[in-house]
Amino acid sequence: MSSIRKEDSMLLQKQMISDHYDRLATAPEDGKKVVYTFVPGNLNELVRSFDLLPVLPEINALQSGMRKLSGEYIAEAEKHGHSEDVCTYVKCDIGMLKKGNIGPTGKRLPKPDLLLLSYTGCFTFLKWFELLREEYGDVPVAMLHVPYQANGRIEPHQRDYVVEQMRTEVIPKLEQVSGRAFDEERLREMLRLSARAEDDLVWTLESAKRTPSPIDAYFGGVYYIGPIFSAFRGTPEAVEYYAALRAEVQERLDAGLGPITPEGPMAREKYRLVVEGPPNWTSFREFWKMFYDEEAVVVASSYTKVGGLYDRGFRHDPDHPLETLADYCLGCYTNLGLPTRVELLERYIREYSADGFLINSVKSCNSFSVGQLMMLRRLEERTGVPGAFIESDLVDPRYFSAANIKNRIESYLQMLDQKRGGQAILPVRTGTIACPPPGAA
Amino acid sequence: MLRELLATAQSLSDDIDFTAVKRWKESGRKAVGHMPTYVPRELIHAAGMLPVGITGGGASLEIIRGDAYFQSYICRIPRSTIELALSHRLDILDGMLFPSICDVIRNLSGMWSMLFPDRYVHYVDVPQNFDEAVGGRFWRRELETLRRDFEELAGTTITDDALRASIAVYNENRRAIRDLYRARSGRPWIFPMSESYLLLRAGNVLPPDEHTAMIREYLALAPSDSERRDQDRSRVVLSGMFCEQPPHGLVLTLERAGCYVVVDDFLIGLRWLQQDVSTSGDPLDNLVDAYLHHSAMSASRYAPEGDRGRWLVESVERNEAEGVVFCAPSFCDPALLDQPMLVAALDRKGIPHTEFKYSEDTGQFAVIREQAGTFSDSIRLWSEA
Ligand code: SF4
Numbered sequence: 001m002s003s004i005r006k007e008d009s010m011l012l013q014k015q016m017i018s019d020h021y022d023r024l025a026t027a028p029e030d031g032k033k034v035v036y037t038f039v040p041g042n043l044n045e046l047v048r049s050f051d052l053l054p055v056l057p058e059i060n061a062l063q064s065g066m067r068k069l070s071g072e073y074i075a076e077a078e079k080h081g082h083s084e085d086v087c088t089y090v091k092c093d094i095g096m097l098k099k100g101n102i103g104p105t106g107k108r109l110p111k112p113d114l115l116l117l118s119y120t121g122c123f124t125f126l127k128w129f130e131l132l133r134e135e136y137g138d139v140p141v142a143m144l145h146v147p148y149q150a151n152g153r154i155e156p157h158q159r160d161y162v163v164e165q166m167r168t169e170v171i172p173k174l175e176q177v178s179g180r181a182f183d184e185e186r187l188r189e190m191l192r193l194s195a196r197a198e199d200d201l202v203w204t205l206e207s208a209k210r211t212p213s214p215i216d217a218y219f220g221g222v223y224y225i226g227p228i229f230s231a232f233r234g235t236p237e238a239v240e241y242y243a244a245l246r247a248e249v250q251e252r253l254d255a256g257l258g259p260i261t262p263e264g265p266m267a268r269e270k271y272r273l274v275v276e277g278p279p280n281w282t283s284f285r286e287f288w289k290m291f292y293d294e295e296a297v298v299v300a301s302s303y304t305k306v307g308g309l310y311d312r313g314f315r316h317d318p319d320h321p322l323e324t325l326a327d328y329c330l331g332c333y334t335n336l337g338l339p340t341r342v343e344l345l346e347r348y349i350r351e352y353s354a355d356g357f358l359i360n361s362v363k364s365c366n367s368f369s370v371g372q373l374m375m376l377r378r379l380e381e382r383t384g385v386p387g388a389f390i391e392s393d394l395v396d397p398r399y400f401s402a403a404n405i406k407n408r409i410e411s412y413l414q415m416l417d418q419k420r421g422g423q424a425i426l427p428v429r430t431g432t433i434a435c436p437p438p439g440a441a
Numbered sequence: 442m443l444r445e446l447l448a449t450a451q452s453l454s455d456d457i458d459f460t461a462v463k464r465w466k467e468s469g470r471k472a473v474g475h476m477p478t479y480v481p482r483e484l485i486h487a488a489g490m491l492p493v494g495i496t497g498g499g500a501s502l503e504i505i506r507g508d509a510y511f512q513s514y515i516c517r518i519p520r521s522t523i524e525l526a527l528s529h530r531l532d533i534l535d536g537m538l539f540p541s542i543c544d545v546i547r548n549l550s551g552m553w554s555m556l557f558p559d560r561y562v563h564y565v566d567v568p569q570n571f572d573e574a575v576g577g578r579f580w581r582r583e584l585e586t587l588r589r590d591f592e593e594l595a596g597t598t599i600t601d602d603a604l605r606a607s608i609a610v611y612n613e614n615r616r617a618i619r620d621l622y623r624a625r626s627g628r629p630w631i632f633p634m635s636e637s638y639l640l641l642r643a644g645n646v647l648p649p650d651e652h653t654a655m656i657r658e659y660l661a662l663a664p665s666d667s668e669r670r671d672q673d674r675s676r677v678v679l680s681g682m683f684c685e686q687p688p689h690g691l692v693l694t695l696e697r698a699g700c701y702v703v704v705d706d707f708l709i710g711l712r713w714l715q716q717d718v719s720t721s722g723d724p725l726d727n728l729v730d731a732y733l734h735h736s737a738m739s740a741s742r743y744a745p746e747g748d749r750g751r752w753l754v755e756s757v758e759r760n761e762a763e764g765v766v767f768c769a770p771s772f773c774d775p776a777l778l779d780q781p782m783l784v785a786a787l788d789r790k791g792i793p794h795t796e797f798k799y800s801e802d803t804g805q806f807a808v809i810r811e812q813a814g815t816f817s818d819s820i821r822l823w824s825e826a
């Protein structure tokens with residue numbers, strides 16, 4: 001029964017995405033305007049409150065990776081003078097554009113009417129949209145500079161700065177492109193819906209605190225974050241999706257079942273892992289299989305926080321619409337200083353009773369990757385839990401060496417086995433959320 | 442005299458033990474380091490401290506520990522900077538600033554605060570919004586924070602008068618650097634880049650007034666060397682070296698390959714503010730105004746008006762250059778992501794260009810020499826035709 005329900009939410013998501021790409025494909029004929037923007041610090045509710053359609057180039061790039069098209073797109077961009085050294089998301093996107101801008105559902109993507117440069121947690125975003133601006137000619141850009149949380153806390157003047165930019169830069173440009181006036185009430189309404197979906201997302205992610213975990217919070221997690229990190233936050237469809245997802249996970253939880261993988265439900269949970277860093281998309285299934293074949297479940301991940309750190313308590317607040325959007329942007333994972341990232345991962349390792357943690361360091365992404373070797377050592381020191389370090393890339397197939405990665409993972413898990421000497425590990429629990437001790441479920 | 446001056450600049454430039462900074466500190470004063478590119482050095486100076494530009498370890502520093510901190514696909518400057526710190530060469534710094542230039546320097550700031558929890562570390566988040574009421578207000582708040590922090594660090598008060606005086610000192614310094622560039626662009630055979638390289642690098646560790654004096658002296662002395670003659674080389678702009686430094690040998694190689702480098706973005710932080718900062722009125726407001734309206738264009742700074750390559754084209758035209766050499770550090774996202782836009786702008790104008798990558802420890806220059814030589818020959822032929 002749970003697999004039927006699982007399919008319910010999967011189907012729902014598939015339908016939402018395909019409808020969205022259909023709307024995008026016919027946007028020029030339908031007179032709909034299109035805003036390109038980034039996942040971290042996206043202002044989806046604001047964009048949609050103007051009846052504008054968002055396009056997220058990062059999502060297109062990762063989809064191209066999963067559809068095995070990214071290698072060709074990257075080669076195309078490199079042919080046009082883009083360096084082999086830089087972020088492959090950018091090159092994948094530019095290559096896709098050069099080859100006709102056919103989106104993940106096989107339909108053409110419309111040109112942007114506005115590039116909303118939410119400059120949150122990554123410098124490459126700036127260059128990416130400057131490059132797109134040159135590619136598309138006269139497209140206006142709305143720049144939203146989100147200051148970095150070097151100390152892991154939001155200073156009032158940082159919030160003010162972001163809000164002021166929304167007032168003076170972003171909203172006027174959205175008004176201009178859409179031909180509509182800013183409607184604060186409509187925005188509040190959408191933020192209310194965001195918060196509801198966020199509650200259910202957090203509940204779902206935190207279900208992994210149970211043993212066995214009913215979800216995989218990385219390989220499964222990337223699907224769970226799909227709607228809320230992209231075009232659907234603040235929509236009734238997202239509320240519906242997350243309610244359905246929660247109901248399915250609740251069922252698995254009640255039945256003491258593990259996560260569902262592409263090859264069916266996992267029968268046993270042998271290792272509980274925390275993962276830092278984005279996944280590889282070109283060999284996503286193969287990568288996932290390396291884990292579930294070994295009965296390793298990812299119970300928490302940082303990647304599922306790039307579009308918002310809801311599990312630390314943040315919710316969009318309809319009573320302070322622009323301020324809450326500012327706080328949202330400021331708080332995205334890659335916008336946090338390294339010490340805060342280490343603290344967060346430490347909490348995950350403890351609260352989710354992890355046996356180990358793994359860092360997937362991707363070549364493309366300096367924002368994630370710089371400092372990860374130090375994070376590895378700090379986390380080992382602070383938790384006493386050994387970590388593993390692997391290297392790959394997001395969408396450049398040249399940087400996924402399956403044999404090496406598989407070896408690394410297998411020997412790491414063997415090491416965890418030896419360390420526990422055949423005994424089940426009972427990690428210290430410092431979590432604030434009540435859940436039964438390992439093995440009780 | 443000229444030779445001695447250049448030898449002094451060279452030894453300051455090469456000195457990874459920061460002897461000059463140690464000397465400064467002998468009298469009990471403090472020093473604050475900063476990575477490239479822009480930080481408001483006036484504030485450090487006004488607190489009676491020495492701003493020290495940290496630009497990696499160069500070719501002479503052996504990396505023993507630094508590689509354990511960075512993956513192979515990350516540029517070299519953070520690993521050599523960590524190496525400098527772990528080998529205690531940076532213990533002389535009482536604080537360290539990390540300007541917002543790229544994700545590498547940004548994350549390095551977090552690594553620093555974990556490695557050295559007792560030292561002052563600050564990430565300097567410069568605004569990418571250039572509206573006075575928005576980005577300006579934000580930047581003023583950041584400057585106020587820095588002012589308070591430096592007061593605490595130095596155990597002093599930074600008065601407005603002191604700050605105005607420091608602004609004047611740095612105006613002098615920037616003016617001298619502008620004069621140096623102007624002189625070089627006019628007669629590059631008398632003021633070659635390989636020498637201004639050394640002079641600018643000396644500015645990383647010298648107090649600003651001493652640095653200004655050094656440049657002025659050089660400008661006075663260099664023309665007296667009768668061996669310096671125009672050699673019919675091609676005039677090029679060098680672009681991409683605003684952060685990780687090229688080895689000195691690379692610049693010499695370009696010159697030997699037949700290039701006069703008439704402009705570059707080398708150590709651009711020293712001349713980030715392109716006009717004098719006003720010394721009357723509120724000094725913080727003046728620094729804000731200068732940042733918003735008179736900053737250099739660089740890859741990590743947003744160009745609201747678009748047309749990214751315009752400043753490069755203008756620079757080529759203003760300096761009557763015949764071509765552009767893109768010379769960026771390997772794995773440098775800002776420089777390498779910027780490059781296609783700059784290339785397109787040059788292509789639109791029919792300005793020739795060539796490109797290669799380096800790292801601060803590049804030791805083999807044969808390929809670069811050949812490539813730059815071919816480029817230089819071709820643009821000379823091209824301009825003759
Ligand atoms: S550098 Fe990282 S965060 Fe930035 S665009 Fe690339 S993958 Fe995304």
Ligand code: SF4
Nearest residue numbers: 516543545684685773
């Ligand atoms: S060389 Fe480039 S990538 Fe490396 S730290 Fe400097 S600006 Fe960043």
